[in-house]
Amino acid sequence: MNKYDLIIIGAGPSGIFAAMEAKKRKPDARIIVFEKGRSIHKRVCPMRTTNRCAGCDPCNITTGFAGAGAFSDGKLSLDSDVGGELATYIGEEATRDLIEYVDGIYLEYGADTMIHGVQNPEAIDRLRKKALRSNLKLVDCPVRHMGTEKGYEIYRAIQEDLERAGIEFSFLNPVKELLIEDGTVRGVIADQEYYSDLVIAGIGREGSEWFAAMCKDRIDTLVGTVDIGVRVETNALITKEMTDLLYEGKLIYYTPTFDDKIRTFCTNPNGWVSAEYYRDGLAVANGHAYKDQGKKSDNTNFALLVSMNFTEPFNTPIEYGQHIAKLANMLAGGKLLVQRYEDFKRGRRTTESRLARNKIIPTMKDAVPGDLSLVLPYRIMTDIDEMIQALEGVSAGIISAGTLLYGVEVKFYSNRVKVDDTFQTNIKNLYVMGDGVGITRGLMQASCNGVHVARQLFPETSPPS
Numbered sequence: 130m131n132k133y134d135l136i137i138i139g140a141g142p143s144g145i146f147a148a149m150e151a152k153k154r155k156p157d158a159r160i161i162v163f164e165k166g167r168s169i170h171k172r173v174c175p176m177r178t179t180n181r182c183a184g185c186d187p188c189n190i191t192t193g194f195a196g197a198g199a200f201s202d203g204k205l206s207l208d209s210d211v212g213g214e215l216a217t218y219i220g221e222e223a224t225r226d227l228i229e230y231v232d233g234i235y236l237e238y239g240a241d242t243m244i245h246g247v248q249n250p251e252a253i254d255r256l257r258k259k260a261l262r263s264n265l266k267l268v269d270c271p272v273r274h275m276g277t278e279k280g281y282e283i284y285r286a287i288q289e290d291l292e293r294a295g296i297e298f299s300f301l302n303p304v305k306e307l308l309i310e311d312g313t314v315r316g317v318i319a320d321q322e323y324y325s326d327l328v329i330a331g332i333g334r335e336g337s338e339w340f341a342a343m344c345k346d347r348i349d350t351l352v353g354t355v356d357i358g359v360r361v362e363t364n365a366l367i368t369k370e371m372t373d374l375l376y377e378g379k380l381i382y383y384t385p386t387f388d389d390k391i392r393t394f395c396t397n398p399n400g401w402v403s404a405e406y407y408r409d410g411l412a413v414a415n416g417h418a419y420k421d422q423g424k425k426s427d428n429t430n431f432a433l434l435v436s437m438n439f440t441e442p443f444n445t446p447i448e449y450g451q452h453i454a455k456l457a458n459m460l461a462g463g464k465l466l467v468q469r470y471e472d473f474k475r476g477r478r479t480t481e482s483r484l485a486r487n488k489i490i491p492t493m494k495d496a497v498p499g500d501l502s503l504v505l506p507y508r509i510m511t512d513i514d515e516m517i518q519a520l521e522g523v524s525a526g527i528i529s530a531g532t533l534l535y536g537v538e539v540k541f542y543s544n545r546v547k548v549d550d551t552f553q554t555n556i557k558n559l560y561v562m563g564d565g566v567g568i569t570r571g572l573m574q575a576s577c578n579g580v581h582v583a584r585q586l587f588p589e590t591s592p593p594s
């Protein structure tokens with residue numbers, strides 16, 4: 130029988146926390162989660178051991194149980210201003226309450242009790258002063274760091290508990306179509322038709338393009354922002370003051386030439402640069418770090434992202450971001466490009482031999498030395514260069530010749546779906562959440578978003594019959 134009380138599309142953090150909360154509230158509910166990727170037990174990224182992408186289809190980094198969270202760095206941002214826009218929809222207080230609740234669940238499953246960024250306020254103030262002198266705004270957010278390997282273990286235990294609780298997971302079974310009649314959702318089409326009066330989509334950045342196609346002419350959207358930039362890799366000593374104090378301090382800058390907003394994002398001290406693969410093998414840069422001392426690199430990586438806002442008549446920012454990423458992939462034979470900062474400044478290609486004698490050894494071995502100026506618009510190149518110069522005031526040495534820039538990093542959360550404060554779309558009983566619809570940008574807020582939506586659908590806790 131294909132009739133369910135609740136259908137969830139996507140088993141990322143938003144989907145699994147929605148399923149968990151719905152089951153807690155209504156233990157008898159028949160819930161199915163459709164997931165494009167694999168069960169967490171079968172998720173293996175060969176690149177993590179070989180440093181070479183094996184081109185798995187679907188990609189094990191972005192799809193499967195726990196979505197993009199399974200092999201992420203596992204940083205849980207504990208401030209309502211970081212990692213998404215939840216507070217804009219439901220208010221600061223409700224967001225803070227949800228963060229506390231969800232953080233408690235991650236702790237129950239074994240997340241590290243240590244919180245970074247709260248130990249030494251005087252030293253943080255000194256850092257803030259340095260940032261201000263360079264016209265940078267420092268956003269210090271308390272962070273709990275699960276680490277890639279522990280995060281994976283936590284999500285594995287969650288999958289096993291949810292399955293024991295009777296939630297059905299349908300892996301390697303992407304939803305292809307939404308069944309909508311008279312402005313109300315009735316179910317979905319995956320390998321066959323499945324029916325429910327309640328459908329939640331938590332499709333992540335991986336699914337945002339597919340969902341944008343679903344929205345066309347029936348689900349209301351707003352033109353979103355697309356974030357485009359590079360992943361920077363430097364010696365961990367250069368950023369040590371900041372990463373020791375905050376683990377991840379976010380710095381925001383408005384560039385002198387274009388007055389564009391550019392920010393640091395997703396810092397991974399002693400971490401590894403990695404690639405995320407999207408539809409048609411599109412490779413974009415990312416990074417992560419292990420908790421285990423034996424798996425630490427000598428480098429720190431972080432993203433520099435420029436927020437691109439478009440105005441009419443342009444309304445397809447995802448395609449814009451993809452176009453730029455495709456250009457980089459085209460020049461690098463389907464891989465990521467890497468360029469030394471000195472070569473970036475001088476407008477010349479980084480060659481194999483220049484890279485071989487570089488002081489900073491790339492942690493991503495199959496990135497292809499190349500020239501980002503053949504890929505990035507002049508405006509973004511200028512923004513990145515001006516930001517790196519400003520960062521020198523906080524992390525002296527970042528402007529050294531050998532700093533590495535991997536291209537490109539693009540965040541595809543730009544298909545912003547119009548929702549009310551329950552996250553219901555203009556289609557009755559169709560709810561959306563998470564990164565793929567432009568609401569969140571991180572594990573914590575995606576998980577909180579899932580809990581919030583489930584509570585809207587099942588406001589009362591009912592005992593099992």
Ligand SMILES: Cc1cc2nc3c(=O)[nH]c(=O)nc-3n(C[C@H](O)[C@H](O)[C@H](O)COP(=O)(O)OP(=O)(O)OC[C@H]3O[C@@H](n4cnc5c(N)ncnc54)[C@H](O)[C@@H]3O)c2cc1C
Pocket residue numbers: 138139140141142143144163164165166190191192193194195196197198199200201202203204205206212302303304305331332333334335336337339395403405415416417562563564565569570571572573575
């Ligand atoms: C390498 C890396 C490191 C990261 N590090 C951090 C970090 O340290 N801290 C942090 O806060 N965030 C981090 N992130 C981001 C974080 O992983 C995401 O913000 C979070 O996972 C978003 O959750 P989500 O549920 O919205 O989407 P996702 O986690 O992307 O999950 C969406 C799921 O939906 C599935 N799906 C998509 N379309 C369909 C469909 N049609 N049918 C069925 N299933 C579908 C996908 O396969 C995917 O499994 C990192 C991401 C990556 C890739």
